[in-house]
Amino acid sequence: MSIPLSYIARNLWTRRLTTALTAGGLALVVYVFATVLMLDAGLKRTLVTTGEYDNVVAIRKGAETEIQSGINRDQASIIEMHGAVAGGANGERMASKETVVLISLIRRGDHKPSNVIIRGTAVIGLALRPQVKLAEGRMFRAGSTEIIVGSNIASRFEGTRIGGRLRFAQRDWTVVGIFDAGGSGFDSEIWGDVDQLMQSFRRTAYSTMVVRLVDAGLYDRFRADIDTDPRLTNEVKREQVFYSDQSRALSTFITILGMTLSIIFSIGATIGAMITMYASVASRVAEIGTLRALGFKRGSILWAFLAEALLLGLAGGVIGLALASLMQFASFSTVNFQTFADLSFRFVLTPAIGLKTLAFSAVMGVIGGFLPAVRAARLNIVDALRAI
Amino acid sequence: MHSIVEIGNLSKSYRRGGQIVPVLEDLTFDIMAGDFIALMGPSGSGKSTLLNLIAGIDKPDHGTLRVGGIDITALSESELADWRARNVGFIFQFYNLMPVLTAYENIELPLLLTRLSGSERREHVETALAMVGLTDRMAHYPSELSGGQQQRVAIARAIITDPTILVADEPTGDLDRVSAEDVLTLMARLNAELGKTIIMVTHDQHAAQKAHHIRQLDKGVLLSSAA
Ligand SMILES: Nc1ncnc2c1ncn2[C@@H]1O[C@H](COP(=O)(O)OP(=O)(O)OP(=O)(O)O)[C@@H](O)[C@H]1O
Ligand SMILES: [Mg+2]
Numbered sequence: 001m002s003i004p005l006s007y008i009a010r011n012l013w014t015r016r017l018t019t020a021l022t023a024g025g026l027a028l029v030v031y032v033f034a035t036v037l038m039l040d041a042g043l044k045r046t047l048v049t050t051g052e053y054d055n056v057v058a059i060r061k062g063a064e065t066e067i068q069s070g071i072n073r074d075q076a077s078i079i080e081m082h083g084a085v086a087g088g089a090n091g092e093r094m095a096s097k098e099t100v101v102l103i104s105l106i107r108r109g110d111h112k113p114s115n116v117i118i119r120g121t122a123v124i125g126l127a128l129r130p131q132v133k134l135a136e137g138r139m140f141r142a143g144s145t146e147i148i149v150g151s152n153i154a155s156r157f158e159g160t161r162i163g164g165r166l167r168f169a170q171r172d173w174t175v176v177g178i179f180d181a182g183g184s185g186f187d188s189e190i191w192g193d194v195d196q197l198m199q200s201f202r203r204t205a206y207s208t209m210v211v212r213l214v215d216a217g218l219y220d221r222f223r224a225d226i227d228t229d230p231r232l233t234n235e236v237k238r239e240q241v242f243y244s245d246q247s248r249a250l251s252t253f254i255t256i257l258g259m260t261l262s263i264i265f266s267i268g269a270t271i272g273a274m275i276t277m278y279a280s281v282a283s284r285v286a287e288i289g290t291l292r293a294l295g296f297k298r299g300s301i302l303w304a305f306l307a308e309a310l311l312l313g314l315a316g317g318v319i320g321l322a323l324a325s326l327m328q329f330a331s332f333s334t335v336n337f338q339t340f341a342d343l344s345f346r347f348v349l350t351p352a353i354g355l356k357t358l359a360f361s362a363v364m365g366v367i368g369g370f371l372p373a374v375r376a377a378r379l380n381i382v383d384a385l386r387a388i
Numbered sequence: 389m390h391s392i393v394e395i396g397n398l399s400k401s402y403r404r405g406g407q408i409v410p411v412l413e414d415l416t417f418d419i420m421a422g423d424f425i426a427l428m429g430p431s432g433s434g435k436s437t438l439l440n441l442i443a444g445i446d447k448p449d450h451g452t453l454r455v456g457g458i459d460i461t462a463l464s465e466s467e468l469a470d471w472r473a474r475n476v477g478f479i480f481q482f483y484n485l486m487p488v489l490t491a492y493e494n495i496e497l498p499l500l501l502t503r504l505s506g507s508e509r510r511e512h513v514e515t516a517l518a519m520v521g522l523t524d525r526m527a528h529y530p531s532e533l534s535g536g537q538q539q540r541v542a543i544a545r546a547i548i549t550d551p552t553i554l555v556a557d558e559p560t561g562d563l564d565r566v567s568a569e570d571v572l573t574l575m576a577r578l579n580a581e582l583g584k585t586i587i588m589v590t591h592d593q594h595a596a597q598k599a600h601h602i603r604q605l606d607k608g609v610l611l612s613s614a615a
Contacts, residue, residue, distance in 0.1 A: 004500065010488035290484040293445050294545075295473025295501050297466060381445040385480070 003296060003304040011280065012311055019312060022276040026316025026361055027323065029265040034324035034357040036258025038347035039332060040251050046345040047247040050185035051240030054216050055128055058209040058226065061235045065246060065338050066100040067117075072205040075232050079209060084222040086212045088124070094212035096125035099198050101207075102341055103168045103190075105157040116153060117341045118168075120194030128210050132186055137162045137177030140192055147192040148177035152344035156333065160190075169200035185243060188333075188343050210239065246338045266364055269316070273368025277309050281376045288376055289384025298377040305373035306366060313365015317358045324357070325349050392553065392585050393419035393442055398451035400437055411437045415451070415610055417603070424579040424586045426596035429605035435589040436557055438605065442587060443476045443555045444468050456552045473501040477546030477584075479556035479575075483538040485530040485545075492517070492526040495544045502549065516544040520574060536567025543574060547584065554578070556588040560595050572598045 012019045051057075058079050063069035071079075076097050079085070086094040099120035104113045119125075122142065126132055140146035149160045159166050164175045173192065181187040198204075213219060219238065226236050237245075281288070288301055324347075333344040400412040411434045419425060427435045440446040441453060444460050453461050456475060463471055478484075485494045495516055499509045517523045520540040530538050539559060546554055556575070560568035576598050578584045588599060596602050604611035 002500070004493075006493070007486060007488060014488055286482075286484060287486060290478075290480070290486075291497075292469070293443070293472065293476075293478050294498050295469050297469045382440050385445070385484075 002300040003291065005307070008304055008308045009311060011284070012308060012315070015280065018276055018279070019315070022272050022312060023316040023319060025269045025272045026313060026364055027320035029262060029269045029364070030317050030320025030357055030361045031323045032258065032265060033262040033360055034321055034349075034353060035327055035347065036254060036262065037353045037356065038324060038327060038349050039258070039345075040254050041350055041353060042332070042345040042348040043247050043251055043254065043343075044244060045348050046183060046187075046343070047185050047243040048240055049131060049182060050243040051238065052129060052131075052212075053238070053240060054212055055239035056211050056213060056219065056222065056236045057239050057242045058211065058234050058236045059242075061233055066098075066208045067102060067340070069100075069208050070205045071097070071207070071209055071234055075234055076206055076209055078229065078231060079211065079226065079234065079236075082222060082225060084213050084215075084218040084225075086214045088127075092124065094124065094128065096121055096128050096210045097194065097206045098125060098210065099194055099201070099203055099207045101197070101201055101203075105153075105160070105166070108156055108158055111158075114157075114342045115335070115340050116157065116190060117188065118147075118190045118192065118197065120197035121191055122194055125191070125194075125210070128212055129181070129186065131182040131184055132179050133182075135178050135180040137175075140176055142193055143196065144193060145171055145173050145196055146176045147173045147190055148179050149175055149190045150187040151178060151180045152187040152331075152333070153190055154178045156342075156344070166190075169197075171200050183346065185343060188341065246336065249338050250334070250336050250343075262360075266360075270364045270368040273309060273312060273365055274372060276312065277305065277369045277372035278375070280308065281305065281372045284376075285379060285384050285387040288379055289381050289387070292379070292381045293385065301379075302373050302377035305376045306369050309365045309369020309373065310362055311365070312369070313361045313363070314358060316365070317361025320361065321354060321357050390421055391418035392421040392423075392456055393587070394452065394454040395442075396452040398438075398441065398453060399449050400434070400441060400446070401449055412441075412448075413609055417610060419585065419587065421585055422579070422583045423601060424576070424599045425588070425601045425603055426599035427587065427589045427603050427605060428591070428593075428596055429611075431591075433605045433607060435605050439555050439557055439587060439589050442553070443478065444472050470501075473498060474549060475552040477549070477551040477554040479539070479542055479546050479554065479559045481558040481561040483530070483535070483542045483562075485538055485541060487530050490527050490529055491522060491533065491541045494530070494541055495548055498545060498549045512548055513544075516548050519547075520544045534567065535563050536570050539563060539567070539571050540574060543571070543578070547578060547582070552585065554584050554586045556586065558589055558591065560590065560592060568592075568595065 058071060059069035080093045080095045088094050101118050102115045103118050105116045107114050135151060140148055154160050160175055162175055166173045213222060223236050226232055226234055327347040328349055331344055331346045333342055336343045396416050398412060398415040401408050401410040429435050441448050448461060460471060492513055495513045496509055499512060517526050520543055522537060522540055525533060525537060560571055563571060572595055575586055579586050590596050
């Protein structure tokens with residue numbers, strides 16, 4: 001058996017002011033680190049849940065976003081009639097031909113304009129996205145200038161409450177419903193009738209198409225057929241992959257920025273832990289000499305101080321994580337670099353993020369404690385005992 | 389009676405600023421098992437150094453040093469640590485208790501290096517606490533005890549592993565008269581009743597009177613031995 005944990009923990013408690021200040025420094029870094037991971041996880045979750053596993057998106061070859069994509073009417077019919085596309089109960093095809101346009105709306109708080117995606121779709125478009133549910137009001141009527149708005153739009157932009165009127169494409173549009181898309185990217189969109197929208201925006205081609213396959217296993221064949229059909233200039237992607245690909249640039253940006261900040265801050269916090277641990281060793285030289293005289297070995301001393309530093313790091317980690325977990329109640333909105341549209345998402349704390357964060361804090365503690373622990377372990381017994 | 393500490397031609401010097409300062413020179417003497425000896429001498433005469441060598445926390449330059457029949461100069465650092473844990477009880481001038489541990493936990497500390505179970509450790513600690521008369525103080529931290537009480541806790545810690553020798557470096561040096569008397573009486577009892585071999589460094593003539601023998605050290609040389 002070696003030096004008991006109670007000895008280690010109580011030494012931290014005895015110097016609780018220093019411990020708290022050092023742990024506070026570590027906690028700030030941990031907070032930044034965890035928040036960035038949570039932001040990234042939230043972004044990914046939002047865009048992944050935007051896609052349904054069985055759904056497939058058809059776009060123009062090479063288009064990265066729906067805005068850049070185009071599918072003309074002939075192409076749309078060919079894709080729609082492919083044997084792999086499921087049929088509905090009333091003989092209709094499970095395919096939604098959609099148009100996607102960016103419009104500018106005025107934000108509620110600061111009255112500044114921001115880009116919003118408006119999607120022309122139909123009843124089938126809702127059927128293909130079971131996560132989208134009407135929360136208030138009603139569905140837009142086909143062939144009308146009625147629109148429904150996602151929950152993030154309703155809370156963040158002017159004129160988007162039920163009964164509100166928005167003017168774009170030289171027409172007035174009436175909000176008749178608010179839908180909840182379960183935290184997915186659709187929550188940041190406005191939906192209306194596809195034919196009305198195409199007319200108003202003077203479009204002749206659709207932007208994209210979403211189809212449900214008879215069986216998800218048919219995907220590879222379906223893709224190959226679309227790819228090789230000489231009449232088509234389109235490609236298909238699983239809906240989930242398509243939307244999560246759209247988050248890649250933003251996700252990379254958030255991750256790099258966040259990790260750079262975390263690393264720079266962590267150097268400071270680690271040095272703080274090191275100074276604290278050096279002080280801890282210096283104030284206990286005679287104690288170390290005594291432990292050694294009693295028969296505890298260098299290894300036990302090394303371990304005791306490393307464990308103390310580890311506990312210090314974990315204390316910072318727990319505090320930082322607790323602070324970061326409060327961010328789950330906040331949401332964040334930013335412009336998606338790839339679509340240029342405003343996108344809202346939540347900070348998501350997953351068990352994996354919790355573990356990573358605690359590991360990060362433990363590593364900072366141990367690195368900070370390493371040199372002081374080595375110094376403690378290398379003390380000469382007689383010299384240490386004379387240091388009273 | 390047999391010798392428990394055998395010292396032959398022992399020398400020790402320290403290096404200070406490139407200069408070699410001899411501290412102990414060619415020391416030869418034995419300590420009998422069950423003896424209680426007082427090491428006296430002027431400051432800087434090498435008393436603590438000699439005690440540290442016998443206790444196995446310092447290494448001599450030359451000479452032989454056997455304790456309980458074992459040549460401790462031949463042990464590796466790690467073997468020496470194990471040997472100390474089993475064979476040496478330390479009593480320090482400033483008690484050297486762990487401030488964050490209670491009296492009970494301080495006394496138990498050396499037992500953490502043994503294979504004793506938790507309940508066996510408890511039994512040992514309770515016996516030792518009773519012996520030093522501090523059973524009612526076992527949950528107290530050192531800062532809540534008087535100097536004399538702290539030194540009694542330290543003595544309990546020193547005897548808890550039933551060591552071969554007890555080494556005490558000015559155990560009463562920091563105590564008032566009454567507490568010092570208590571501690572000395574306790575040490576004399578450990579010697580008389582439990583047969584503990586005690587080597588005590590002291591400046592105090594009165595303290596030295598409690599010992600069976602007094603050894604005078606001057607400038608690293610043993611002067612005389614008086615009963
Ligand atoms: N680690 C060391 N490095 C250098 N010199 C030392 C060291 N330890 C002891 N000395 C020197 O060795 C000599 C003897 O020291 P020691 O501590 O053994 O004396 P002492 O008899 O115990 O004195 P005191 O009664 O003051 O405690 C002193 O001159 C001291 O300065
Ligand atoms: Mg001394």
